[in-house]
Amino acid sequence: MHEEEVLGKAYDARLMRRLLKYLRPYRGHVAVGIAMSIVISGMEALRPYFTKIAVDQDIASGDKHGLLMTALLFFVVLVVRGLVQYANAYLTQWIGQRTIFDLRMEIFQHLQNLSLKFYDKNPIGRLITRVTNDVEVLNEMFSSGIVMVFSDVFTIAAILYFMFTMNLGLALVSLSVLPLLFYGTFLFRKKAREAYREVRLQIARINSFMQEHITGMLVDQIFNREKKSFDKFSAINGAHRDANIKSIFYYAVFYPGIDLIGALSIGLIIWYAGANALEGTVTIGTIMAFVQFNEMFWRPIRDLSEKYNILQTAMASSERVFQLLDDTSVLPSPQHPAALEHSKGEIEFRNVWFAYNIPSDGAQSPEWVLKDISFSIKPGETVAIVGHTGAGKTSIISLLSRFYDIQKGEILVDGVNIQHIKPQDLRRHIGVVLQDVFLFSGDIKGNINLGDFLIPLDRVKAAARVVGAHRFIEQLPGEYDAEVKERGATLSVGQKQLLSFARALAFHPKILVLDEATSSVDTESELLIQAAIKKLLQGRTAIVIAHRLSTIQNSDKIIVLHKGEVREMGNHQELLSRNGIYRRLYELQYKDQEVKAQSAT
Amino acid sequence: MKPLLRLLPYLARYKKTLIVGILTVVGSNLFSIVQPLFLGYAIDELKAGMESKTYITSDLLLWAGLIVGFSVIAGFFTFLTRQTIIVVSRHTEFDLRNDFLSHLQKLSYSYFQNKPTGDLMAHATNDISSVRNVLGPGIMYPSDTILTFVLVLTMMLTRDWQLTLLALIPMPLVSIVVYRVSKVIHDRFTERQELFSRLTTRAQENLSGIRVIKSYVREAFEIDEFRKLSWDYLKKNLVLAKAQSLLWPLMFLLVGCSIVLTMYFGGLRVIDGRMTIGTLSAFMSYLLMLIWPMIAFGWVLNLLQQGAASMGRLGAILDSIPEIRDTVQTNHSLTEIEGRIEFRSVSFTHKNANQPALQDIDLKIEKGTTLAIVGYTGSGKTTMVNLLPRLYDVTEGQLLIDGNDVRSIPLTVLRSNIGYVPQETFLFSDTIADNIRYGLDNGDSSIQQASEISQIHKDVNDFPKQYDTMIGERGITLSGGQKQRTSIARAIMREPKILILDDALSSVDTYTEEEILRRLKSFMEGRTSIIISHRISTVKDADLIVVLDKGQIVERGSHEELVAQGGIYADLHQKQLLEKELESM
Known part of the structure; x- marks a missing residue:
């Protein structure tokens, strides 16, 4: 929260240059936009000019026809200007939208390529803000910011041109208040920014206090601290109010101040006109035109402070966005990747050492999660990994899919070091079923084939049939098109697991990685799941982090992992008779299942 | 309105x-x-x-x-x-x-x-x-x-008046345009917001499920889907832009018409000298x-x-009415609490739940004694202690403190006499001292005393500013055990008549745990304590241990009695011995 509230400087050349790069593909459109801005600005400045013509030429000479012509011409200019203005407003939006579309896709694509290590470090909420809100802020800059700044500058230029060509003296006189205006605006901008910063700071404080005390409401209530907390909140809330009131003061001075400067300028125009009226250099129409110019001139200058805010927030957002884009936590992909078209499904871990974090100073030894792990799995074999919490089971399966790179040793698939295979090619052969089933919102079918059109409905159905998910899917309204809510909210735990089995199966992996869920399900689902797992393991190499006795008993080999090391290996009976770690794990985790299974039959 | x-x-x-x-x-x-x-x-x-x-x-x-x-x-x-x-x-x-x-x-x-x-x-x-x-x-x-x-x-x-009316002909149109166009803008804006939230949800899901996506090599598909959604969002934005872009030019045009009309007809009047x-x-x-x-x-x-x-x-x-508050039932003459607790056939069912979380709980806890509650996850332990400070009210039966129904004790009296250390420790981003003191005005000596009992004092002395060290986002991050010990100090500091520790020592190592329990013992003299724990070591010395299963008390007695019974407690005991063995292997 706090980092988001910090306001940096409003203009950073380095960031700006990088941002402008995104406009490059649309430079033609930008050029058209700028051209249209010039036209609009010119026509805008024509308005007082028409007044002058009407007053000085037509009305002064009593030329009714001329007046009609001037009015009609003026009308035509108005219509044309309206059309161009409309086109321009739409065009600038178009440019902004296109640009941020590109930027958003770039961020999203970048996120897809980042390694899991990156995701371990960065809270998802923050990343979402990058893809959505930060990009949205930049939209404002791209669409209303850049082109509009041009438009403001041109408007000022056009007005200046007309003023000076109409009457040099009058132009100088009416512009003489300009320094006052600039100074006033500058002072206001400075004060308002300080006040604004203070307001933001207090808002952030209010928000974090609220957030914390709503989350911790229970604590406040059981300790009877409502009153004290309220007093504290009231103080922060009051500081926020006072900061706002302070900023109101600046606005209250600024707006009337601008009006006053305008009035001053009009007063000067009248005075100058009076002084020079006899010389005949000033006409009535000119005066009326100048009064209008006077009003038109303030708007672009007044807008400055608003533009400044847009720019400032845009800079802060782009800084964060670029920081993300510059993050290079991507797994190194091999330069000459080994082909792994068809995998046999042979796996070998050879003296693997792994730590999630390597201390940067090198002096400290890293916290090894896996130490010198070696084992091999023949094609078609099922290997169960068992171990107590924190033994390193999950790390083993993450390493096989190469979500992380190891520090020492080698992991081989079909005899090829997986670092020599493109991660995507490797993962295509591995079906992963995680403990915590992740379902996407969408439909059943899409959750099984994950949107892969190479897996048609009949293959989806076949996979569901094999794992026994077909039966409950049939009962759903719409069957395979049935809606799945976010995180599969409407499905039971057992159903979700069956779906994830079907998903793994649909992709025909050669290697299956299964992290059995520990959550208990009712007996019927349990039997379904056990049957499904059996089917799933058939004919493929499998590594299972086992929580079920049945799975362990059916596996070819059991690897007992303890404190990051392989301590025992063998089949169920061998290991039990050894009276070592496995025996205790068995008594701790699996024995009850045996008792239950016996009592059930 | x-x-x-x-x-x-x-x-x-x-x-x-x-x-x-x-x-x-x-x-x-x-x-x-x-x-x-x-x-x-x-x-x-x-x-x-x-x-x-x-x-x-x-x-x-x-x-x-x-x-x-x-x-x-x-x-x-x-x-x-x-x-x-x-x-x-x-x-x-x-x-x-x-x-x-x-x-x-x-x-x-x-x-x-x-x-x-x-x-x-x-x-x-x-x-x-x-x-x-x-x-x-x-x-x-x-x-x-x-x-x-x-x-x-x-x-x-x-x-x-004539010129005024002429000049104002386009003016009602301005208001109509503003009203109509802003209505269209509003509708389109709502549609756009809807798509924006879909885009956000999509990003959220994608990032949460990144492991699955990478496992199944679905990155390209996800990018495609996101692109489609982004593109739809872009189109919605442009549809909105069409309406938005219309507003100002149209208004300026209408106003311009007024000016043209005024200029022409006004000009005619000036020429005619009117x-x-x-x-x-x-x-x-x-x-x-x-x-x-x-x-x-x-x-x-x-x-x-x-x-x-x-x-x-x-x-x-x-307008939402607090479910739990002082009512006509409240007896305001009750200002003290002794600490004698009695559950009398208490049942409790959560709102919208089919099954009761607690069923027929009958239990007496004498003043000055320690009750321990054990049981599997979801057996109703926390719910049971939550009834004491009235986070919930019983659905059936009665919960009595000193023989008074808790609903008749003024909430402030009730809660200020209970020191509750919840399962999820919650500390505020404030200094350590303020977190322990938490609104009390007691001096620093009692903070230190409380911290010594809960064994956080030594840790605090190593912090950069000792008790004035900020914790949370803008300060240091405490470990789980340190948080729990701070939270225990906070409860002790209030010298409660009833102390509740809900699995409050789970992240504390066994040695420190023993030390805390030993110090608590003398502090708790004359006070009633309730300890929930998964660890046998935490509960074995309690005066009474009850085992909850599916909301019911299924075993009760002392440590030795329960171990001898060979039920859930004995099983837990056995498993923890095994874990200890495993740990040392």
Whole structure:
């Protein structure tokens, strides 16, 4: 929260240059936009000019026809200007939208390529803000910011041109208040920014206090601290109010101040006109035109402070966005990747050492999660990994899919070091079923084939049939098109697991990685799941982090992992008779299942 | 608009300031409305001077001076308007936000369980600020707008009613355009927001499920899907842009038409000598003065609509009645608690749950004794202790403290005598001392005493600023064990008659745990304690141990008795011995 509230400087050349790069593909459109801005600005400045013509030429000479012509011409200019203005407003939006579309896709694509290590470090909420809100802020800059700044500058230029060509003296006189205006605006901008910063700071404080005390409401209530907390909140809330009131003061001075400067300028125009009226250099129409110019001139200058805010927030957002884009936590992909078209499904871990974090100073030894792990799995074999919490089971399966790179040793698939295979090619052969089933919102079918059109409905159905998910899917309204809510909210735990089995199966992996869920399900689902797992393991190499006795008993080999090391290996009976770690794990985790299974039959 | 009525009491507090504010609006309008007239007179005089070739500077200076002078006065009034009406809006925002929080504080635990914090936060920030807009700009602009409109119209009509009507032909169109187009904009904006939230959800899901996506090599597909959605979002934005881009050009065009009409027909009048050129100039200025009210009209309408919707949502929260509070049943003569607890056939069912979380609990805990509760996850342990500080009220049966139904004990008395260390430790981003003291005024010595019992004192001494060290985002991060020990100190500090530790030692190592329990023993003399734990080591010395299973007490007795019984407790005991063995292997 706090980092988001910090306001940096409003203009950073380095960031700006990088941002402008995104406009490059649309430079033609930008050029058209700028051209249209010039036209609009010119026509805008024509308005007082028409007044002058009407007053000085037509009305002064009593030329009714001329007046009609001037009015009609003026009308035509108005219509044309309206059309161009409309086109321009739409065009600038178009440019902004296109640009941020590109930027958003770039961020999203970048996120897809980042390694899991990156995701371990960065809270998802923050990343979402990058893809959505930060990009949205930049939209404002791209669409209303850049082109509009041009438009403001041109408007000022056009007005200046007309003023000076109409009457040099009058132009100088009416512009003489300009320094006052600039100074006033500058002072206001400075004060308002300080006040604004203070307001933001207090808002952030209010928000974090609220957030914390709503989350911790229970604590406040059981300790009877409502009153004290309220007093504290009231103080922060009051500081926020006072900061706002302070900023109101600046606005209250600024707006009337601008009006006053305008009035001053009009007063000067009248005075100058009076002084020079006899010389005949000033006409009535000119005066009326100048009064209008006077009003038109303030708007672009007044807008400055608003533009400044847009720019400032845009800079802060782009800084964060670029920081993300510059993050290079991507797994190194091999330069000459080994082909792994068809995998046999042979796996070998050879003296693997792994730590999630390597201390940067090198002096400290890293916290090894896996130490010198070696084992091999023949094609078609099922290997169960068992171990107590924190033994390193999950790390083993993450390493096989190469979500992380190891520090020492080698992991081989079909005899090829997986670092020599493109991660995507490797993962295509591995079906992963995680403990915590992740379902996407969408439909059943899409959750099984994950949107892969190479897996048609009949293959989806076949996979569901094999794992026994077909039966409950049939009962759903719409069957395979049935809606799945976010995180599969409407499905039971057992159903979700069956779906994830079907998903793994649909992709025909050669290697299956299964992290059995520990959550208990009712007996019927349990039997379904056990049957499904059996089917799933058939004919493929499998590594299972086992929580079920049945799975362990059916596996070819059991690897007992303890404190990051392989301590025992063998089949169920061998290991039990050894009276070592496995025996205790068995008594701790699996024995009850045996008792239950016996009592059930 | 009806929900906005409940703002009246808030505004009533600042009645005088608001009246002054409205008066200043009148003042500033009166003084600015005449300025175009002065300009017009000046122009007429100039014209006369030019034609008659006479020198007229002194009179002109008067008009110029009047324009500047009136502008000063009008400006002063405008200044006052902002300093009154807008300032009041900030005051009411303050009041409203305070009321919002203090109401939340009264709501019971179950309310927060059903309401995501994010939602409440959104109400507190967005809704309150849009209500604030109604109170400030929503009052200032309409009064200003209407007044300007009326005054300008009067000025124009009294000068030349025919020309006024001609000039104003396009004006109603302006309001209609603003209203119609902003309605379209609003609808399209809603559609766009919907897509934006879909885009956000998609990103959220993608990033949460990144492991699955990478495992199945679905990155390309996800990018495609996101691109499609982004593209739809872009299109929706452009559809919105079409309407948005229309608003201003169309309005300027309509206003421009007014000016053209005025110029032409006014010009004809000047040529015919029925109007002076100065009046024409005043007319033109007045027209420009009308633009803003026309625009503001549509805009303010939107503000009011949004504000009403927001106030409706806030109202729903402010009107929700706290489930647990002092009632007529409360016996206010109860000011002390001894600590004798009795559960009398207590059952409790969560709202919308089919099965009771607690069933027929009968249990007596004498003053000064220690009760331990063990059981599997979800067996109802936490629910059971939550009944004591009345986070929930029993569904059936009675919970008595010192023989009084808890519902008859005033909430403050009840809660201030209970020291509760919840399962999820929650500390505030504040200093360690403030977290332990947590609003009490006791001196530093009692903080230290409490910290020594809970074994956090030594850790604190190693912190950069000891007890003044900030914790949380802007300070140091405590380990799970340190958090638990701080939270225990916080409970001890209050010298409660009843101490509840809900799995509060789970992250503390066994050695420290023993030390804490040993020190607690002497502190708890004469006080009642309830300890929930998964660890046998924590509970084995309790006076009474009960085992909960599926909301019922299935075993009760001392450690030795329960181990001998060979039930759930004995099983847990056995498993923990095994774990210990494993740990040492």
